[in-house]
Amino acid sequence: MNKTDDFILETRGLTKEFKGFTAVSEVDLRIRRHTIHALIGPNGAGKTTVFNLLTKFLTPTRGTIAFNGRDITAAKPAEISRMGVVRSFQISAVFPHMTARENVRVALQRKLGTSFHFWRSERSLHKLNDRADELLAMVGLERFTDAVVADLPYGRKRALEIATTLALDPEMMLLDEPTQGMGREDVELVTQLIRKVSANRTILMVEHNLGVVSTLCDAITVLQRGAVLTEGTYAEVSADPRVKEAYMGKAA
Amino acid sequence: MKKTFGYLILLALALAAPFVVYPVLLMKLLCFALFASAFNLILGYGGLLSFGHAAFFGGAAYFTGHALKAWGLPTELGILAGTAGAGLLGLAIGLLAIRRQGIYFAMITLAMAQMAYFFFISAPFTGGENGLQGVPRGMALGMFDLSNDRTMYFFVLAICLGGFLLIARAVHSPFGQVLGAIRDNEDRARSLGYDIERYKLLAFVLSATLAGLAGATKTVVFQLASLSDAHWHMSGEVVLMTLLGGLGTIAGPAVGASIIIALQNYLASGPFAAWVPVVLGVIFVTCVLSFRRGVVGELRAFIRRSF
Numbered sequence: 001m002n003k004t005d006d007f008i009l010e011t012r013g014l015t016k017e018f019k020g021f022t023a024v025s026e027v028d029l030r031i032r033r034h035t036i037h038a039l040i041g042p043n044g045a046g047k048t049t050v051f052n053l054l055t056k057f058l059t060p061t062r063g064t065i066a067f068n069g070r071d072i073t074a075a076k077p078a079e080i081s082r083m084g085v086v087r088s089f090q091i092s093a094v095f096p097h098m099t100a101r102e103n104v105r106v107a108l109q110r111k112l113g114t115s116f117h118f119w120r121s122e123r124s125l126h127k128l129n130d131r132a133d134e135l136l137a138m139v140g141l142e143r144f145t146d147a148v149v150a151d152l153p154y155g156r157k158r159a160l161e162i163a164t165t166l167a168l169d170p171e172m173m174l175l176d177e178p179t180q181g182m183g184r185e186d187v188e189l190v191t192q193l194i195r196k197v198s199a200n201r202t203i204l205m206v207e208h209n210l211g212v213v214s215t216l217c218d219a220i221t222v223l224q225r226g227a228v229l230t231e232g233t234y235a236e237v238s239a240d241p242r243v244k245e246a247y248m249g250k251a252a
Numbered sequence: 253m254k255k256t257f258g259y260l261i262l263l264a265l266a267l268a269a270p271f272v273v274y275p276v277l278l279m280k281l282l283c284f285a286l287f288a289s290a291f292n293l294i295l296g297y298g299g300l301l302s303f304g305h306a307a308f309f310g311g312a313a314y315f316t317g318h319a320l321k322a323w324g325l326p327t328e329l330g331i332l333a334g335t336a337g338a339g340l341l342g343l344a345i346g347l348l349a350i351r352r353q354g355i356y357f358a359m360i361t362l363a364m365a366q367m368a369y370f371f372f373i374s375a376p377f378t379g380g381e382n383g384l385q386g387v388p389r390g391m392a393l394g395m396f397d398l399s400n401d402r403t404m405y406f407f408v409l410a411i412c413l414g415g416f417l418l419i420a421r422a423v424h425s426p427f428g429q430v431l432g433a434i435r436d437n438e439d440r441a442r443s444l445g446y447d448i449e450r451y452k453l454l455a456f457v458l459s460a461t462l463a464g465l466a467g468a469t470k471t472v473v474f475q476l477a478s479l480s481d482a483h484w485h486m487s488g489e490v491v492l493m494t495l496l497g498g499l500g501t502i503a504g505p506a507v508g509a510s511i512i513i514a515l516q517n518y519l520a521s522g523p524f525a526a527w528v529p530v531v532l533g534v535i536f537v538t539c540v541l542s543f544r545r546g547v548v549g550e551l552r553a554f555i556r557r558s559f
């Protein structure tokens with residue numbers, strides 16, 4: 001197969017209507033393997049809804065989704081995850097009553113196949129601690145392994161979320177505004193982290209910070225009122241007057 | 253180390269108790285402590301409010317009573333039969349209810365439990381309003397005569413300890429970890445690849461089974477299975493016990509059950525017998541309004557704050 005045509009994820013005519021309101025309309029997305037692809041657009045454009053459709057947290061009204069050439073339109077969220085497409089959430093999604101290490105371990109333990117074993121001791125999970133700590137160190141959380149997550153600052157929670165997602169070693173990661181609500185230093189950290197983990201992986205990310213988009217992303221899709229406005233590289237998209245208008249329109 | 257020591261003291265107390273306190277009261281206490289702990293598995297650790305646990309408690313009571321009285325099974329097998337029956341009933345109700353959330357889950361479990369109640373009223377083997385009376389206690393392991401209250405007490409203690417240990421283990425198991433994650437953030441657990449309904453269902457069935465173990469054991473102690481075991485009052489009482497003692501703590505439900513049973517027992521013999529429901533209601537409201545963590549939860553928070 002020609003490398004440039006190697007699409008890991010493809011949607012056709014993806015549409016979602018909420019009681020007559022069309023949040024996502026006829027979206028054809030094509031994500032190339034091993035690229036970082038951005039989904040941008042003004043507030044309410046439908047970006048998160050697209051994520052929810054791709055990961056089956058919502059059922060599309062119309063349209064199909066294919067992952068690695070396989071139709072996954074009818075799959076369930078947990079199945080999508082097990083196939084290798086793992087998402088993060090716009091509002092940080094962690095397990096607040098657990099420690100940082102336990103958070104990552106919950107993701108790691110699925111592969112052990114003992115997750116229904118209610119008679120087995122928790123100690124059987126300790127063999128995963130090294131790997132969990134490694135992942136935590138990767139996102140700069142080595143000092144927080146035993147901290148209860150509810151007490152961590154927001155930026156740390158987002159970093160933990162990435163570590164937990166990485167624990168599944170997904171073929172494709174969907175990140176919904178990974179830098180939202182972060183200070184400049186943390187944004188820089190997360191940007192580097194995303195670049196680091198993008199090796200041998202495909203990443204689709206929603207991002208409002210255009211600085212992050214321009215440094216990271218190979219391709220960009222702009223959504224407006226649920227439909228694709230334009231697509232291309234950062235240079236192409238940023239030169240498009242309609243994109244400026246879409247963002248200005250939002251400001252006005 | 254300190255913990256092990258604490259448990260040893262508790263065990264010593266439990267072994268000495270029947271020589272000081274009336275054993276039948278102690279056995280009632282143990283059975284309800286187990287019932288509340290089983291209930292806590294689904295409410296405290298699963299985050300699901302079941303309002304139908306009387307169906308499992310009462311169902312097992314009837315199954316065991318019938319197995320012992322009509323089939324003449326040995327006591328252990330009779331208890332096992334009742335427990336298994338409650339587990340199956342839990343599976344059936346769980347399959348219907350588990351996809352619902354919050355108040356809908358509570359309503360469906362309540363409705364199913366009411367159906368079970370009406371079945372128990374009209375089925376021929378339950379003895380209707382009179383209940384199933386004169387259930388034989390039989391022998392433990394074919395050797396120990398359970399008609400002796402103290403012997404019976406040690407038998408019940410062994411069963412309930414087994415139940416508590418299983419619950420404590422389940423909470424601290426790989427399964428318990430996933431359950432905790434689901435309670436904390438369902439969507440995230442799902443996005444990590446867990447079919448959360450299946451985990452909730454297992455928690456529900458475990459909870460129903462152990463609630464059944466409590467009901468079955470209670471039948472042997474009192475030699476009686478009655479409609480009140482399966483009545484929705486019972487479902488409400490176990491919610492109260494669990495909340496009062498402390499939701500999602502290992503010891504809380506047992507403590508809550510002990511307080512309620514002791515109180516009922518104390519009030520029932522005095523002039524305030526008719527006021528029991530009012531007293532329980534006041535306790536419930538106070539608990540919900542001012543100390544939500546329950547006795548054990550508040551105590552733990554207090555110890556954490558002060559040391």
Ligand SMILES: Nc1ncnc2c1ncn2[C@@H]1O[C@H](COP(=O)(O)OP(=O)(O)OP(=O)(O)O)[C@@H](O)[C@H]1O
Pocket residue numbers: 018023041042043044045046047048049050090
């Ligand atoms: N469950 C729902 N029911 C009804 N309308 C919804 C639902 N989810 C989203 N919408 C609507 O769909 C539109 C798109 O929302 P979405 O969250 O996808 O936008 P977004 O591009 O992610 O915006 P933001 O940048 O603010 O995160 C919004 O107008 C929103 O109100």
Ligand SMILES: [Mg+2]
Pocket residue numbers: 047048049090
């Ligand atoms: Mg969004």
